[in-house]
Amino acid sequence: MQIKEYTEKSIYTIEIIGDLDASSAIQLDQILEKVVENGTKKVLIDCKNLMYIASAGLGVFVSHIETFKEQNVFCVLYDMSDKVKNIFQILGLDTLLKIVKDRETALQIVQ
Amino acid sequence: MIYYYKINCLPKNLKLIREFVTSALRNMPLSDIEINQLVLAVDEICTNLMVHGNHYNPNEFIEISISQFPEAIQFEIIDRSITDFDITQYKFSGMAKIVQEKRKGGLGLLLVHKIMDKVELKQENSQNTWRLLKTFSSK
Numbered sequence: 643m644q645i646k647e648y649t650e651k652s653i654y655t656i657e658i659i660g661d662l663d664a665s666s667a668i669q670l671d672q673i674l675e676k677v678v679e680n681g682t683k684k685v686l687i688d689c690k691n692l693m694y695i696a697s698a699g700l701g702v703f704v705s706h707i708e709t710f711k712e713q714n715v716f717c718v719l720y721d722m723s724d725k726v727k728n729i730f731q732i733l734g735l736d737t738l739l740k741i742v743k744d745r746e747t748a749l750q751i752v753q
Numbered sequence: 754m755i756y757y758y759k760i761n762c763l764p765k766n767l768k769l770i771r772e773f774v775t776s777a778l779r780n781m782p783l784s785d786i787e788i789n790q791l792v793l794a795v796d797e798i799c800t801n802l803m804v805h806g807n808h809y810n811p812n813e814f815i816e817i818s819i820s821q822f823p824e825a826i827q828f829e830i831i832d833r834s835i836t837d838f839d840i841t842q843y844k845f846s847g848m849a850k851i852v853q854e855k856r857k858g859g860l861g862l863l864l865v866h867k868i869m870d871k872v873e874l875k876q877e878n879s880q881n882t883w884r885l886l887k888t889f890s891s892k
Contacts, residue, residue: 663800664764664800665764665765694789696793696800697858697860697864698857698858698861701857701860704851704860705855705857707852708852708853709855724786725785725789728789729790732864732867733848733864
């Protein structure tokens, strides 16, 4: 898995490329920890190249839900494939996390 | 038709397991979403065995068999780690609690139970056998 990060107009974007599984989830976890520590309030997760997610990857997002609420961080996931979104839906995580169809919609939410 | 794969317990091999399962399931009448769910369920069991059972010991192995029946697919995952895990005692603590406690773990076996129609663990002769059954069009 690879992760690309960039900031644009105070919006932090994290692009996940490849498989988010037990061997790679820690990398995303460390980035989200850093984002919160740095005081970032607007985070977009670009999922267009997220090919697969396992429970370890879901766990990273789940473990940050409360922290994002406490710190007033807006986090939006976008451009997720149907098969990856289906895994979020199995556990009802699509109701706990903000998942939208594209970047434009995500930007409208955080701006 | 039976598909069989034996692989040692290394983190990088999880992807190879997923590729093996995907390749086998491509021969069956399943959608991409169904294949991904089944791959995930097998991946979750293998991850648990590699991480918790075998501590990524490259000298230990996991065996996976996939059997296709007219109305079901059965997955058997075997390892030889020492475990006192009792599947009959498995109870999900609830998503609200996991979120509140900011836990990263505890979702894998829940996914397996939600995806599969039957989940069994048999422990005998120093061998753990996970048997996962998926009935076609049942969920």
